[in-house]
Amino acid sequence: MKTKVFRFLICILVTVLAVGMASCKKDKKKCSDSKPYYCSSSKGCCAYQYSDLHGTCFNTLEGCRRSGFACETCHIEK
Numbered sequence: 001m002k003t004k005v006f007r008f009l010i011c012i013l014v015t016v017l018a019v020g021m022a023s024c025k026k027d028k029k030k031c032s033d034s035k036p037y038y039c040s041s042s043k044g045c046c047a048y049q050y051s052d053l054h055g056t057c058f059n060t061l062e063g064c065r066r067s068g069f070a071c072e073t074c075h076i077e078k
Contacts, residue, residue, distance in 0.1 A: 037051075050063070
């Protein structure tokens with residue numbers, strides 16, 4: 001009887017470890033050196049710090065605002 005309980009507990013432990021390992025994500029860089037800024041709202045990369053959420057990147061916030069769209073600040077990936 002003890003061996004059946006022991007085997008059952010081992011199966012539970014292996015299952016929990018397997019699910020835990022499978023759920024881990026590797027943190028990969030999404031952006032390249034030519035477009036180092038990651039824009040979280042548009043989920044894309046930019047060459048400059050600001051994006052109008054329509055695929056255009058700007059090096060100043062004022063330039064982005066002139067596009068007429070909402071602007072987002074993008075951040076360099078670490």
